[in-house]
Amino acid sequence: MRRSGWVVAVAALGLGLGCSEITAPRRPQGYEWRLLLGAPGGGVDTLAFRWTAEELPVRFWVQDTLDLPRRTANAIAAWRAQVLYGEVRGVLVSDSGSADVLVFGRSAPGGGIAGLRLERARGCQGATDVDIDVPARLVTLPMRMYVQPFLTSPTEELERCLDLTTTHEVGHALGIFTHAPGADELMNADPEVAGPSEVDRATIERMSHAPRTLRPVRTR
């Protein structure tokens, strides 16, 4: 075979051998993000929610107080950075009527199923209200997030608390409807970290590709 023929043959062989795939890592198990309710007659009823690709980006209307618009945008970015394939998307909207999540800088009116309550000494508290029709398997939008400071004057601790709480509540709005067991996870009821941990990451990665049993509907 002429030299040029060998060159082409070797190159073609190299291309033909190119059929291996990258190996994805085994993610940490993460924690339970779904609501587990007792079912009649024993057993467990699983309520799982997440935003599908067609429903993205999640629309947040944010009350302009406590610097919440900036904190909410940062919280969305913090969660968005956890995923590799674009599964977390959120935008701030000016029309509360079209929003999927309303964010208020005040205390929750009571109730709520996924709330974060930090110690008063830490300066603030938060809660997220999600209206779930269990028999119909529906989540009525919009969800409502509340972030409230206890301290009246700005301090470094209050700033940290407001950022942490906002990011935690956005985690609930994205579909993590429970609290993580460890204090090293942001979604713990009283976290000791400022942002999503590797276990929070593993949880939202799995949640983004797991089946959901709750479907969102809009009241208006």
Added chain:
Amino acid sequence: MTPLVRAALAALVALPGPLAAQSTELYLDVGATYATPLVTDDALPEEVQVQQSIAPTVRAGASVPLSGTMRVGAELGVATGGFESRFAGSSIDLGTLTTLGLVATLSGPVVQRLGWRVVAGTLKYFPGTDEGIFAQGGPWRPLLGVGLDYRIPVHRSFDVHVAARADLHSFSTAELQDRGFTSSQWVQRYALVVGLARGGR
């Protein structure tokens, strides 16, 4: 056709004599490139793939005689398109993705107007935004390819140039490696371009 491509084609046709000597081949092509998935992640509850769209491509190159009928040269190629993640029948638009290929070429005749070309060099990825798999930027990856070139004489100074090429590179990013992905994804690309060539007959 962008103004830049129109200008480059006009310059190729109107090149002065020394640069367009018969021994020097010059070519400028436009076309499209298809690539196989960049990532296949089967460690989640559903398999996810990251897939580029068919990307409009511009390619320019030059070659000079090496020995016998073989020629050696260099080539620059740019392909710009979109990319998305795909899973369970859904997809998420991840933005734009541009690749820049810088390769050395080796070429020769097959029969009459048909020739072969082997390329080796590097490919650089430029994502529209640094996030997701490109959170730490786009990588440089070594590239190897082989193709066929066909020239159709249409004018005494230049030919219509049609080229088909397959190339291969291993893909990974710093972000994927930091997240524990091992090995690399071998990405095959197939391009079909058409343009003008002069010299090198």
